[in-house]
Amino acid sequence: MSEITLDGVSKRYHTRGSEFLAIVETSLKVPSEQTVCIVGASGCGKTTLLNMIAGFVSPTTGSVSVGGQHVTGPGADRAVVFQADAVFPWLTVRQNLEYGPRVRRLEPQEWKPRVDRYLAAVGLSEFADVFPKALSGGMKKRVDLARAYVNDPDILLMDEPYGALDVLTKETMQTELMTISAGERKTIVFVTHDIEEAIFLGDRIVVMGSGPGRIEDDIPVTFARPRTLTVRATPEFQALRQHIALRLREAGGR
Amino acid sequence: MRERMPRTVARSAKNRRDLEPAVAQFDWHRLWPAVSLATLLIVFTIWWTLTSGLKLIAPLYFPRPESVAGRLADLRTVIVGDALWTLGRVVVSWLLGSAMGVTIGLLMIRSRLAFFVLTPLVEGLRPVPPIALIPFVILWFGIGETGKIFLAALGCFMVMAINTIVAARNVPPVYLRAARSLGASENTVYRTVILPDIVPQLVAGLRIGAALAFAVTIAAEFMGAEAGIGALIMLASRTLSTDVVLLGTIIIGLEAFGLEQLIRVISDRATAWAERSHD
Numbered sequence: 198m199s200e201i202t203l204d205g206v207s208k209r210y211h212t213r214g215s216e217f218l219a220i221v222e223t224s225l226k227v228p229s230e231q232t233v234c235i236v237g238a239s240g241c242g243k244t245t246l247l248n249m250i251a252g253f254v255s256p257t258t259g260s261v262s263v264g265g266q267h268v269t270g271p272g273a274d275r276a277v278v279f280q281a282d283a284v285f286p287w288l289t290v291r292q293n294l295e296y297g298p299r300v301r302r303l304e305p306q307e308w309k310p311r312v313d314r315y316l317a318a319v320g321l322s323e324f325a326d327v328f329p330k331a332l333s334g335g336m337k338k339r340v341d342l343a344r345a346y347v348n349d350p351d352i353l354l355m356d357e358p359y360g361a362l363d364v365l366t367k368e369t370m371q372t373e374l375m376t377i378s379a380g381e382r383k384t385i386v387f388v389t390h391d392i393e394e395a396i397f398l399g400d401r402i403v404v405m406g407s408g409p410g411r412i413e414d415d416i417p418v419t420f421a422r423p424r425t426l427t428v429r430a431t432p433e434f435q436a437l438r439q440h441i442a443l444r445l446r447e448a449g450g451r
Numbered sequence: 452m453r454e455r456m457p458r459t460v461a462r463s464a465k466n467r468r469d470l471e472p473a474v475a476q477f478d479w480h481r482l483w484p485a486v487s488l489a490t491l492l493i494v495f496t497i498w499w500t501l502t503s504g505l506k507l508i509a510p511l512y513f514p515r516p517e518s519v520a521g522r523l524a525d526l527r528t529v530i531v532g533d534a535l536w537t538l539g540r541v542v543v544s545w546l547l548g549s550a551m552g553v554t555i556g557l558l559m560i561r562s563r564l565a566f567f568v569l570t571p572l573v574e575g576l577r578p579v580p581p582i583a584l585i586p587f588v589i590l591w592f593g594i595g596e597t598g599k600i601f602l603a604a605l606g607c608f609m610v611m612a613i614n615t616i617v618a619a620r621n622v623p624p625v626y627l628r629a630a631r632s633l634g635a636s637e638n639t640v641y642r643t644v645i646l647p648d649i650v651p652q653l654v655a656g657l658r659i660g661a662a663l664a665f666a667v668t669i670a671a672e673f674m675g676a677e678a679g680i681g682a683l684i685m686l687a688s689r690t691l692s693t694d695v696v697l698l699g700t701i702i703i704g705l706e707a708f709g710l711e712q713l714i715r716v717i718s719d720r721a722t723a724w725a726e727r728s729h730d
Contacts, residue, residue, distance in 0.1 A: 273634030283629040297633035
């Protein structure tokens with residue numbers, strides 16, 4: 198129902214006479230409720246791939262569909278969590294969480310309980326009525342995630358959401374995402390350049406190479422869920438990390 | 452001397468510790484407005500000294516404080532009326548022009564057609580001081596209220612239209628994308644993201660507009676008005692009553708200051724969410 202299908206998509210950018218091939222014909226299928234992590238070096242087109250699923254950019258060739266529906270633009274069925282701070286500063290934390298259901302004119306009794314539930318889930322109940330300027334970077338990311346979940350999308354698209362956070366905060370956020378996503382399963386596409394983050398969160402890892410962007414490898418991750426941070430210390434985890442690092446190095450070598 | 456110093460330091464440190472609760476309670480920042488007040492006092496003293504005290508400046512070139520105060524007492528009923536007329540014209544034209552400016556500015560951002568149709572008009576009229584249009588305005592509207600309000604409103608309109616366009620272009624794209632992927636339609640994005648995000652810049656435009664509205668309204672009143680500070684100044688200058696001229700300018704200053712304070716209070720409420728580096 199919320200399966201994502203990319204069928205032979207490529208993306209070519211034209212800038213002042215010169216052409217730039219960001220992604221060469223690429224196909225990918227993400228089944229419902231799977232978490233796929235896309236790893237790759239900067240500039241390999243992984244964000245472009247995500248933006249095509251989100252409907253922010255359209256592919257030059259090929260097609261993107263979600264749940265059998267052709268993607269023509271952004272929509273409430275696909276929530277996006279960005280690396281940049283996207284929490285609306287003029288709304289309080291609670292108003293940010295209410296934004297999606299309100300602009301979609303849904304019945305308040307449908308979503309009011311969800312707002313309180315996700316405020317609690319990300320530990321921001323006490324901060325419900327403050328403006329985001331009072332929050333730390335990690336707290337703003339929590340607002341972002343909670344806002345996405347309150348809107349109950351089929352798909353969650355995450356574009357290096359924790360890339361700008363310090364290591365400790367990042368680990369806390371990853372664990373929280375693990376817990377929240379176990380509570381309400383979504384199809385998740387998570388773009389990152391952090392291999393450990395990808396293995397920890399993903400059911401599957403797509404390795405991208407650059408020049409032009411393409412999928413180099415597709416690796417299943419079989420650690421049982423829900424995972425805790427201790428999984429990182431296991432030899433299997435480290436072996437997989439080594440393997441992916443090697444594949445990334447090969448992919449970047451061209 | 453050398454021997455005494457350490458003891459003094461030690462004693463003052465001790466005293467400071469004793470005084471700490473009382474000292475901590477007094478907020479020294481509350482004294483800053485007193486500095487501004489002192490500036491006014493110094494200016495007044497210099498004024499009085501040069502005119503009344505040392506009589507270095509003849510009353511015709513710069514009137515004495517006493518004669519300005521005397522004129523205020525003589526003319527108080529007339530002046531209150533003039534002040535209210537001017538303030539009324541300023542506020543009406545300022546609100547009208549600013550609202551139109553924001554509306555047209557947003558329309559120009561929303562629609563490419565509107566943008567290209569209106570850009571030459573806005574850009575062409577923008578450098579023209581509204582005062583330059585007074586001859587036309589008198590021909591079109593006579594010397595009644597319509598023409599005066601039109602001129603000041605035109606000035607505010609230009610300021611706000613340009614402010615709106617520039618500010619709306621600088622809205623972070625990530626907000627627009629976030630809103631769209633949460634289910635907002637294009638019109639909803641304008642109402643719920645672009646408009647609230649540009650409020651701080653709009654408030655800045657409102658302040659510039661208010662000052663401009665005063666300048667244009669006074670100039671328009673020079674050209675003829677039943678009542679108004681501009682008319683008062685014009686009349687007084689014909690009889691070389693420089694004390695009345697000065698009184699008029701002081702009243703304009705006080706009115707503009709009052710309006711500015713009002714805008715500040717409203718804007719602090721409306722932009723409580725914004726991060727500031729200076730308060």
